[in-house]
Amino acid sequence: MARRSKQRKKGRSLLIPAAVLLIVLGGGAFAMLRGLGGKDAFHGLTTLDASDYMENSRSFQGNVYLVEGRVEDQLRWTPAGRMIEVVTDDEPLGLLVPQDFSDQNIQPGQSFAFKVRVEGKGVLRVEALKKA
Numbered sequence: 001m002a003r004r005s006k007q008r009k010k011g012r013s014l015l016i017p018a019a020v021l022l023i024v025l026g027g028g029a030f031a032m033l034r035g036l037g038g039k040d041a042f043h044g045l046t047t048l049d050a051s052d053y054m055e056n057s058r059s060f061q062g063n064v065y066l067v068e069g070r071v072e073d074q075l076r077w078t079p080a081g082r083m084i085e086v087v088t089d090d091e092p093l094g095l096l097v098p099q100d101f102s103d104q105n106i107q108p109g110q111s112f113a114f115k116v117r118v119e120g121k122g123v124l125r126v127e128a129l130k131k132a
């Protein structure tokens with residue numbers, strides 16, 4: 001009987017680390033899929049070509065892009081949010097930052113990365129932002 005109990009303990013001792021490893025790997029895979037493993041809302045976005053956008057903004061309508069640049073000015077406040085001027089690739093762009101981001105301190109001279117959606121009439125509405 002002594003042999004059987006030792007064999008059972010060996011099986012259990014291997015089962016526990018294997019279960020822990022499986023949980024860790026599963027959690028890591030979940031985090032990667034959900035964007036928590038070094039990826040974020042900006043991963044995989046195409047950078048908006050500012051000069052092409054300036055030529056024909058309506059052709060970009062409905063698409064989501066990455067805009068990286070420096071805030072030049074806060075142009076105006078509206079009920080929909082605030083309009084800011086961002087310079088990217090030596091082109092000034094107007095971005096509408098919705099009220100959802102009213103807790104963000106966006107000041108002229110700061111650099112940001114913006115996830116923007118091109119809406120009707122070519123308006124660039126910010127969906128996510130982070131300091132660069």
